Amino acid sequence: MDSMQSFWPVSHRADDFWVCMSCLTEVFYRKVPMPDCPSCHGVSSYEGFTLESIREWGTEELIGKAVAAQEAAMVAQPAAEAAAPVEATD
Numbered sequence: 530m531d532s533m534q535s536f537w538p539v540s541h542r543a544d545d546f547w548v549c550m551s552c553l554t555e556v557f558y559r560k561v562p563m564p565d566c567p568s569c570h571g572v573s574s575y576e577g578f579t580l581e582s583i584r585e586w587g588t589e590e591l592i593g594k595a596v597a598a599q600e601a602a603m604v605a606q607p608a609a610e611a612a613a614p615v616e617a618t619d
């Protein structure tokens with residue numbers, strides 16, 4: 530069925546992109562994975578950034594993930610967080 534990954538929705542801030550500060554390879558839009566980072570398993574390692582900020586210091590891969598995450602969120606139904614087509618981790 531759906532991905533095993535679960536998320537906390539976070540949508541009330543301007544810095545909507547949540548980047549894992551431990552591995553800097555995971556970014557999510559308006560949500561953070563729980564209970565830990567799917568890549569490095571860091572807990573509470575996410576910090577919020579704007580896409581503009583990520584473009585300044587992020588890697589091409591990270592920026593690409595951020596854009597893809599935002600686009601995925603845009604096409605998803607606003608109230609369907611639990612059923613959103615979340616990108617699986619590689």
Ligand SMILES: [Zn+2]
Pocket residue numbers: 549550551552553554555566567568569570571574
């Ligand atoms: Zn991580």
